[in-house]
Amino acid sequence: MARMTLAEIKARSSTIDWTRVNATTDGDLDRQAKEDGTDVDLPGLAAPSPATVRRHLKLTQKDIAALAGVPVATWRNWEQGRVRLDPAVRTLLRVLWREPDAVRRVMVA
Template identity: 70%
Template sequence: MTLKEAMSRRSTIDWDRVRTTSDEDMARQAREDGTEAPDDLGAAYPTPGTVRRQMGMTQASIATLIGVPVATWRNWEQGRVRLDPAVRTLLRVLWREPDAVRRAMEAA
């Protein structure tokens, strides 16, 4: 299928269902899918999306905070690329000490 053919197809997304999905529904679905980190801080590392939501930031703002392109953050959050050990460590620090990271990055 060409891009033109794909773009001409009718969307199969149920936008009414998307709009009526609550935050609680999304959290439950993430837990069921295994895409959400456990609530306890003893987890090996939280997911990028979990960290971002906990910090109340957009993808663009958290990418700016840590100094990576927003596309890189999106790739991490959407699971397109495997997280290397340094990224997993950064996520754990962001999860446990978000204010310390903010202070450190402001000083840079």
């Protein structure tokens, strides 16, 4: 594995087409979720991914983190798979998915 210094990384040109990224609509995200199989009804006790819940509720990471009562960095770590989701987090995701208004009533009170 080749290693690069921070200066080398910063000197590389970006391969990300930000115009295209910024032009992506919620409809595009919904279509892509259907195509990759992440937009499904949750049978039994399956837990949706944090990103799926957030997109389903049409919230920003900051807003969903506030609703869930966790720091934004924690939510980002969950979405990006940096940390393993423990059973309590999976339960929270199921409740947010199925009963977001109940969570709002409890967390805003």
